[in-house]
Amino acid sequence: MPLLERVRAELVRHQMVLPGDRVIVAVSGGPDSVALAHLLHRLAPEWGLSLHLFHMDHALRGAASRADAAYVAELARSLSLPLTTVALKAGELEREPGSLEANARRRRYAEIRRLAAAIGAQRVATGHSRNDQAETVLMRMLRGSGSTGLAGIPPVREEGGLVIIRPLLTCTRAEIEEYCRAHKLAPRLDASNLQQDFLRNRIRHELLPLLAERYDEAVVDHLAQMAELLREEDRLLADLAQQARARCGWREERTPSGELAVELDGPRLVQEPPALARRVVRMAVQRVAGAEYAPGLPAVNRVLELAGRTDGSHRLDLPQGVCLTVEYGRCRFARTVGESTPRDGQWQLVLGGETRIPELGLRVYTEVVPAAAVAGAEPPDEAWLDRDRLPGRLAIRLRQPGDRLWPVGMEGSKKLQDILVDAKVPRARRDRLPLLVAGDAVVWVPGVRRDRRFRPDAETRTVLRVVLRSAPEGPMGAGTAGASGCSGPSNMVH
Numbered sequence: 001m002p003l004l005e006r007v008r009a010e011l012v013r014h015q016m017v018l019p020g021d022r023v024i025v026a027v028s029g030g031p032d033s034v035a036l037a038h039l040l041h042r043l044a045p046e047w048g049l050s051l052h053l054f055h056m057d058h059a060l061r062g063a064a065s066r067a068d069a070a071y072v073a074e075l076a077r078s079l080s081l082p083l084t085t086v087a088l089k090a091g092e093l094e095r096e097p098g099s100l101e102a103n104a105r106r107r108r109y110a111e112i113r114r115l116a117a118a119i120g121a122q123r124v125a126t127g128h129s130r131n132d133q134a135e136t137v138l139m140r141m142l143r144g145s146g147s148t149g150l151a152g153i154p155p156v157r158e159e160g161g162l163v164i165i166r167p168l169l170t171c172t173r174a175e176i177e178e179y180c181r182a183h184k185l186a187p188r189l190d191a192s193n194l195q196q197d198f199l200r201n202r203i204r205h206e207l208l209p210l211l212a213e214r215y216d217e218a219v220v221d222h223l224a225q226m227a228e229l230l231r232e233e234d235r236l237l238a239d240l241a242q243q244a245r246a247r248c249g250w251r252e253e254r255t256p257s258g259e260l261a262v263e264l265d266g267p268r269l270v271q272e273p274p275a276l277a278r279r280v281v282r283m284a285v286q287r288v289a290g291a292e293y294a295p296g297l298p299a300v301n302r303v304l305e306l307a308g309r310t311d312g313s314h315r316l317d318l319p320q321g322v323c324l325t326v327e328y329g330r331c332r333f334a335r336t337v338g339e340s341t342p343r344d345g346q347w348q349l350v351l352g353g354e355t356r357i358p359e360l361g362l363r364v365y366t367e368v369v370p371a372a373a374v375a376g377a378e379p380p381d382e383a384w385l386d387r388d389r390l391p392g393r394l395a396i397r398l399r400q401p402g403d404r405l406w407p408v409g410m411e412g413s414k415k416l417q418d419i420l421v422d423a424k425v426p427r428a429r430r431d432r433l434p435l436l437v438a439g440d441a442v443v444w445v446p447g448v449r450r451d452r453r454f455r456p457d458a459e460t461r462t463v464l465r466v467v468l469r470s471a472p473e474g475p476m477g478a479g480t481a482g483a484s485g486c487s488g489p490s491n492m493v494h
């Protein structure tokens with residue numbers, strides 16, 4: 001079947017486009033994406049599609065990169081299609097942490113997303129071919145991936161509100177090159193492949209040709225077929241994992257700093273078949289860390305080892321700043337949780353994250369925000385502080401002799417002891433009352449008084465927002481402090 005018919009069939013089979021869609025075509029200048037632009041241009045009238053080409057000049061190969069961009073500009077002119085080109089500065093991608101390929105991809109999709117919003121596009125088409133599929137599957141086999149990974153590149157996927165379509169996924173590179181020749185397209189060679197991706201390049205140039213020559217001529221087709229079979233099985237497992245998730249009492253909440261946290265029942269989780277339990281863990285971690293990160297098997301296994309523990313509290317740091325805490329069988333996945341152990345009678349706080357203080361049954365969130373981000377009155381369980389006026393590191397501690405406060409709404413200072421007596425805080429609670437301190441200064445007596453010296457005013461540029469909450473239920477945390485515990489006599493909250 002001619003390539004045009006095949007691509008048309010793929011568009012229909014996977015409902016890749018809807019009539020009237022605005023589609024961005026990501027064109028690197030290499031054969032795949034050039035053929036893609038040409039084919040979609042021919043098919044566009046049938047669906048009434050309006051196409052918009054996109055090219056990113058990664059500035060990785062000097063003059064060659066500029067020539068790719070010029071080639072894509074020429075292609076857009078010849079097809080009378082609008083084109084947006086984004087040119088990065090030389091060295092820009094190298095300076096970012098992480099692999100060059102991942103950085104290039106992230107920047108590319110960020111710009112595509114921006115363009116989609118600007119022109120009201122619903123979809124972006126990329127030129128991945130059956131060969132890309134086979135390479136991806138082989139790379140993942142070598143890494144020991146499960147069925148999700150071995151399902152390879154999906155023909156349609158939604159990512160961050162953008163639908164990515166791959167209409168050439170069933171076409172081989174040879175067929176695409178043949179199409180280019182037949183239509184007198186002279187794409188830039190290998191323009192889409194960042195040379196730095198050594199593993200992919202070796203698989204492309206060494207391993208696949210070797211497999212084809214010595215073992216199986218149709219290896220690319222067979223790997224692509226395996227990916228397609230596994231994609232369907234993977235979808236089924238994903239549905240089952242959703243059900244398992246519900247059985248495990250999956251619950252999501254936003255932390256006061258706006259981050260998502262996921263909680264579930266550990267003993268239930270470990271009773272699920274391992275294939276489903278692992279998926280539920282991956283979902284939880286991805287939900288917290290962001291979809292781009294998929295935790296590897298060692299991390300998932302470590303979670304499952306801990307999840308079933310019902311004896312006391314356990315904590316596990318996972319990659320990407322995700323932390324699992326297991327307390328009496330309840331698993332909680334959240335970002336940057338630090339468990340503070342007291343030093344010199346103080347619990348230091350994690351800045352820009354959550355700190356747990358099991359001894360006081362407290363969770364403390366801190367967040368640095370521009371002054372403009374806070375307005376109105378502080379909720380009773382929050383303190384807003386002028387970061388630049390704080391005299392030292394933020395910590396929680398219990399009261400000490402000689403503590404003083406410069407209370408809001410009062411002249412001068414006052415002994416903490418007198419403040420607590422005036423506020424009718426029962427004696428037994430006074431010694432367990434968490435105080436927020438910065439260096440030696442008491443900044444906030446939650447539920448009782450705030451110190452006026454550190455409060456934001458018109459000159460404040462940066463605010464440190466501190467939120468106190470009680471830790472999840474459990475013998476050590478129950479009800480000692482937190483959202484309920486920090487509410488003193490209500491008329492005394494300042």
Ligand SMILES: Nc1ncnc2c1ncn2[C@@H]1O[C@H](COP(=O)(O)OP(=O)(O)OP(=O)(O)O)[C@@H](O)[C@H]1O
Binds near residue numbers: 033057105125128
């Ligand atoms: N510089 C670029 N500008 C625009 N689109 C690009 C560029 N590079 C790659 N693409 C798009 O991405 C497709 C795949 O290219 P390539 O395999 O080099 O990238 P990749 O990083 O592996 O892709 P992905 O991350 O999307 O899986 C190309 O066919 C093209 O549609």
